Amino acid sequence: MRLRIYDQRRRITFVVMACMAAAYLGLGFDPGIATAGFAALILVIAMLRLLPGSRKMTEAAAVGLLIASSLPLSPLLILVLATGFAGLAYLGFYGTWLDRAGVLLRLTSQRKSWIAQPRTAVWSTLVPGAAHPDDHWSGTLIDYDHDPDDDDTLYLRFRNTEHRMDEVTMTFLDRDPGFSCRYLLERSDPTGAEDMIVSITLTDEENGCLILSEITHDTLSPGVALARWFDDSFGDELRGFAIPLAVRHYWGLATGPRPVPDPAAA
Secondary structure, three states: OOOOOHHHHHHHHHHHHHHHHHHHHHHOOOOHHHHHHHHHHHHHHHHHHHOHHHOHHHHHHHHHHHHHHOOOOOHHHHHHHHHHHHHHHHHHHHOOHHHHOOEEEEEEEEEEEEEOOOHHHHHHHHOOOOOOHHHOOOOOEEEEEEEOOEEEEEEEEEEOOOOOEEEEEEEEEEEEOOOEEEEEEEOOOOOOOOOEEEEEEEEEEOOEEEEEEEEEEEEEOHHHHHHHHHHOOOOOOOOOOOEEEEEEEEEEEEEOOOOOOOHHHO
């Protein structure tokens, strides 16, 4: 697994700020605070490069150090307790206790982009099924089939990073060909954590096309939602295709059973 450091900017910022706060608790206003922040920056980047699969431990370790540093103890005891607090922080962030309590989160990402291409060409490149699979912007769409009983449903096959095939069901909830659409993508994950609703609106602009896109993951477990927020894994679907002008994220709280969008009601 190879991570883009830019995508990890939230995690890096969080770890650096937490370590600087821990240094302040131990040293007060001291030049050592800046040194602690720089050391944390180097360590977290090294961790992301060398052990990307363990990256969630970085924020847990930073919180553990911050909590331990708030106690009037010797530096050695602080380091020992920081390890225990880090384990507790990891369980708090990514454990399943909130899942059992029925707490669910909704995370939405919106992006505005502009590209010097006509709207019709952008539509064909962005929307699966609107053109030949080779023309899809991702470069990973292998092929697709239309559901013989439902014109709004397609079965997509993508090539993943392990060079295997991911099968995805795509259902249009709303569609104005060439201008806008909203569709549900369902993957094989039985929990529904990989499902998303995508909205795309295209507007003709001088010498180009304005793209408004929105991606929503409904009813994520808190741990999954937090990990994806730290990874900035939302809103990146257009990377390399258009120039981002603005990105906005916001949270929503959901409770109860997972809602199933009704295409007829869209």
